[in-house]
Amino acid sequence: MSLDLLKANVGSTFVIPADGRIAFENEPTPLPGPRLFLSGCRAGNQVVLRHDVGARTARAVEDLVANEPPWFDAASDPACLGELIALMARDTPAENVSRSMIYRLPHGLTFASETRLLRSDTAEGLDWLANLAQAGMPQHLLEAGFLGAGDFWTPWCVALEGETIAAMGFAARIASCAADIGVYTFPGFRGRGLAVAVTAAWSSLPELADRPLFYTTLTTNLSSQRVAARLGLPAFGASVRVS
Structure with a gap:
C-alpha cells in the first residue's frame, strides 16, 4: 500500500506519459521538472527521469536504485546519491540538488481558529x-x-x-x-x-475526498515543518531532486 501511495505522489507531482519519463511539472504553468527525481518510503523507492536523460544513463540510474535499501528519512541522504549525481553528470553536471519531506495529509482535519x-x-x-x-x-x-x-x-x-x-x-x-x-x-x-x-x-x-493527500516541504523549510508538527501529520517518505 505504501508503495502505491509513493507512486500516486509521483503521479500527481509530474506529468508522465506512457514512456515513463517526466514531461514537465504538474502545475497550471508547467515547468520542465528535475532531470532525476528519487522518492522513497518504508516499502521501497522509485526513480523517474526527465525525457531528455540519455538511455545509457537512465539504465545505469535505474539499476543503481533497484539495489538501494528503502529510503524514507530526509534527515540523511540515500546511500547512492553521490553515485546518482556522478551518473547524471555523464550528460550534464548537476546544477541543483534539493531534498524534501513527504507527509500524509489525512482528510477532514480540524483546527480551532477564530480566523x-x-x-x-x-x-x-x-x-x-x-x-x-x-x-x-x-x-x-x-x-x-x-x-x-x-x-x-x-x-x-x-x-x-x-x-x-x-x-x-x-x-x-x-x-x-x-x-x-x-x-x-x-x-x-x-x-x-x-x-x-x-x-x-x-x-x-x-x-x-476521493484521492490521497500529501503535504511536502523542503528540508530547509523549518516553518513548514512546524505546521506539519502542529497538525500531527504522519511522516511518509522523502524525495530528492537533481536538476
Whole structure:
C-alpha cells in the first residue's frame, strides 16, 4: 500500500506519459521538472527521469536504485546519491540538488481558529474571488507573486484578517491519483497559526475526498515543518531532486 501511495505522489507531482519519463511539472504553468527525481518510503523507492536523460544513463540510474535499501528519512541522504549525481553528470553536471519531506495529509482535519476562512467550494468563496478579480489584486499578493485570480489554484482555502488575505492553501499538485497542498502565509501574518488553519480546512474540501493527500516541504523549510508538527501529520517518505 505504501508503495502505491509513493507512486500516486509521483503521479500527481509530474506529468508522465506512457514512456515513463517526466514531461514537465504538474502545475497550471508547467515547468520542465528535475532531470532525476528519487522518492522513497518504508516499502521501497522509485526513480523517474526527465525525457531528455540519455538511455545509457537512465539504465545505469535505474539499476543503481533497484539495489538501494528503502529510503524514507530526509534527515540523511540515500546511500547512492553521490553515485546518482556522478551518473547524471555523464550528460550534464548537476546544477541543483534539493531534498524534501513527504507527509500524509489525512482528510477532514480540524483546527480551532477564530480566523474567517473562505473556500472554493462555497458560493461565498466564489463570490469573494470574483469581487477580488474585479477590484484587482492587493499589493501584498502582487509582491508575493500572485498576479491574478487564476493563481488561486483550485481547490483553495483562504484565511482573512478583516478583509485582508492573510494565508492560503491551494492545490499545488492535483491529479486523479493524488493531490499535494501548497501553503503560503503572507508577511505580517506569520506565527499566528494561519497556515495550520488553512491546511486543516483544505483537507476537508469535498473535491479532494476521493484521492490521497500529501503535504511536502523542503528540508530547509523549518516553518513548514512546524505546521506539519502542529497538525500531527504522519511522516511518509522523502524525495530528492537533481536538476
